[in-house]
Amino acid sequence: MVTADAVTLLRDLGAEDIAHSGGNLFDHLVRVHDRLAEWGADRTLRLAGLCHAFYGTDGFAVALYGLERRAELAALIGAEAEELVYFYASCDRRASYPGLPDEQGEFVDRFSGVRYRPELRLRRAFAELTVANELDFVAVNPLFDEIEAEGYYALFAPWLPLLSPAACGEVERAYG
Template identity: 30%
Template sequence: MTYSSINVKDKFLALKALGVGEFEHLNGNLETHLYETYQLLVNWGNPDFVCDAGLYHAVYGTQAMKDLGIPCKEFSPSDRPNIRKIIGNNAENLVYLYGACDRDYFYPQIGSPNPIYRDRFDQSEKRLPGSTMQNILEITMANELQLCISSSSFRNDNRDWFIALFDRFEGIVSNNAFRLYRDLFTA
């Protein structure tokens, strides 16, 4: 069976089989967060592979999860072929880039010409193609906005940080994503 023959329900069940529902997340369990992140990406009209990457975006852990001490599976290169079988090469590549992102290095560069992406696992650096940058930032926005939607206190406590970051996403992420951000933060 190839990833293209696996429907979203089965991709979600495969994700659950990895144990994601067992981990707590900032505003509930990780399973709910991942599904709602996926739904935002669908609602914004993203391609299937971007939505699938949103569903699996934390499967390799993230810098934020590590920094907050949230239990997550440690990344292993041997996991990548198994994830590719479920969601395909394009989605898995985005999942890897999202999980491997050195946010403290990369995020401050967003909006500047030719930002450099740094991999937190191997410290390699590169410029991302424009479409890859857009997809990573779209997933980033979906991830963070899902947290903001599920907790007004989280949104208010981190308001200045989100505004400073997301204002620089304008013209890179989809209009639908940027509009939701503006609606949440101008209310």
């Protein structure tokens, strides 16, 4: 029921009309959700994958909801899934990606500027969602080449200890 409600909301908010790599934002979000499901992700992470662009991201500025509507999204998908959506959206990628695999690594919230050390649970979910998101980009982008693959592999190789076995395998297959 929750997933169907989230899908309905995405459609109502016009996600099918927002351009995104490989077509539109709605299709991308569904593909990320489905990839996470194929990897055996729990319901919370799958819902976060389906909704990961609600507040925009460091790499995709379009937001379906403003941050003042976090409680509304939490009421729909659950507080834990919404927390992951916010965590994903808030990531200052340049500042946060390098330290993600390190428990002492800093995460920078791009909305507030706050620097902190997220718990392992959040770092794992973030890594899994990020890899699913980027693998979708690769799958739908015919211009992706070996040079880009090397860059992605350099980014994701240190994250392998955070990833599920299925996600690790996909990283090796796509980028290794």
